Amino acid sequence: MSPKIAIIGTGPSGMAAAQALATNGHSVTMYEKADRPGGILMYGIPHMKLNKNNILKKADVLRNLGVEFILNTKIDKQNIASKISKEFDCVLVATGAEHARDISIDGRQLNNIFFAMEYLKDNTKHLLDGTPLDIDAKGKNVVIIGGGDTSNDCVATAISQGALSVKQLEIHSKNNERKKNVYDFDEDEVKLYEKTAVKFIDKDGCVSKIVTDNVGFTRDENGSKLEFKNQYGEIDADLIFVAIGFLGPIEEGLNAFDIEIDKTKHNRDTKIFTTDKENIFICGDARRGQSLIKYAIGEGKMAAIAIEEYLSK
Numbered sequence: 159m160s161p162k163i164a165i166i167g168t169g170p171s172g173m174a175a176a177q178a179l180a181t182n183g184h185s186v187t188m189y190e191k192a193d194r195p196g197g198i199l200m201y202g203i204p205h206m207k208l209n210k211n212n213i214l215k216k217a218d219v220l221r222n223l224g225v226e227f228i229l230n231t232k233i234d235k236q237n238i239a240s241k242i243s244k245e246f247d248c249v250l251v252a253t254g255a256e257h258a259r260d261i262s263i264d265g266r267q268l269n270n271i272f273f274a275m276e277y278l279k280d281n282t283k284h285l286l287d288g289t290p291l292d293i294d295a296k297g298k299n300v301v302i303i304g305g306g307d308t309s310n311d312c313v314a315t316a317i318s319q320g321a322l323s324v325k326q327l328e329i330h331s332k333n334n335e336r337k338k339n340v341y342d343f344d345e346d347e348v349k350l351y352e353k354t355a356v357k358f359i360d361k362d363g364c365v366s367k368i369v370t371d372n373v374g375f376t377r378d379e380n381g382s383k384l385e386f387k388n389q390y391g392e393i394d395a396d397l398i399f400v401a402i403g404f405l406g407p408i409e410e411g412l413n414a415f416d417i418e419i420d421k422t423k424h425n426r427d428t429k430i431f432t433t434d435k436e437n438i439f440i441c442g443d444a445r446r447g448q449s450l451i452k453y454a455i456g457e458g459k460m461a462a463i464a465i466e467e468y469l470s471k
């Protein structure tokens with residue numbers, strides 16, 4: 159009988175591993191907490207940038223290779239994880255790094271402040287299922303905290319929904335070398351450079367304005383430093399998205415399998431896919447932190463090789 163492998167998470171790393179393993183005749187079962195496969199490719203990157211039909215077609219290619227998808231199934235309890243690790247010869251944890259970094263300032267508890275991923279997922283579900291939007295930017299003054307790719311995805315989505323105004327608070331200076339966004343909005347109109355939020359202002363329990371401060375941001379060998387300038391300003395904001403990066407994997411997935419990530423071993427410079435449990439492997443953003451699709455795919459393929467080496471022992 160061919161060895162049985164369970165993969166937790168159906169993002170690009172999990173899918174790449176599934177393809178390699180199923181092609182080599184292994185029996186692969188993928189567990190996914192969302193209702194569709196694809197990870198961030200499905201529910202993070204907007205449909206206007208990455209057509210979701212292509213992701214669903216990719217899942218069909220895997221099904222044709224014999225891969226089984228078990229959707230709407232979150233593996234976050236030790237008893238279920240332990241059943242899976244006994245039932246399967248190997249488990250590959252490919253759960254991504256979706257633990258979003260938060261901003262802890264006055265007023266964070268107010269209504270209409272969301273993490274970027276909540277917004278992007280809601281919009282994609284609306285487009286695919288026709289469900290009403292829970293978070294609608296139409297007619298709103300939208301501010302996105304953070305100036306990177308995830309923030310750009312929120313800007314483009316808010317513009318497509320008919321926002322009244324859209325602004326990004328970007329801690330870097332305009333001269334900082336960053337690649338231009340792939341959408342056709344004018345960054346100079348949208349981005350407020352060298353600014354961050356220091357307070358959200360309350361109106362009847364909802365956010366209505368952001369108090370901003372000018373900042374200087376430097377990055378050196380010891381990390382990064384934010385210098386506040388005490389030059390306050392205010393901007394109208396009735397819908398806010400927090401897009402200031404990710405801290406790593408959501409712990410409950412790792413805790414369920416009782417594995418710990420040693421960041422000195424599991425980082426982008428190493429090719430270590432094993433964990434402290436001999437039949438449990440890890441790859442993609444869950445292993446190396448938030449990254450890029452091409453690295454996730456590469457990690458999935460390399461993890462498949464590591465699994466096959468283990469199985470052949």
Ligand SMILES: Cc1cc2nc3c(=O)[nH]c(=O)nc-3n(C[C@H](O)[C@H](O)[C@H](O)COP(=O)(O)OP(=O)(O)OC[C@H]3O[C@@H](n4cnc5c(N)ncnc54)[C@H](O)[C@@H]3O)c2cc1C
Pocket residue numbers: 166167168169170171172189190191192195196197198199202203231232233234252253254255256278307308311408410411441442443444448449450451452454
């Ligand atoms: C908004 C956004 C836009 C991006 N845009 C780009 C881009 O344009 N180009 C690029 O190269 N990279 C981009 N990236 C980065 C890229 O998408 C990721 O590096 C890549 O998707 C990581 O793949 P992964 O398979 O490791 O994890 P993910 O894609 O995060 O997939 C992990 C999967 O595991 C599932 N999961 C998590 N926990 C559990 C659990 N306990 N039980 C069951 N299932 C679970 C999740 O639901 C998810 O489906 C973007 C990232 C974000 C956040």
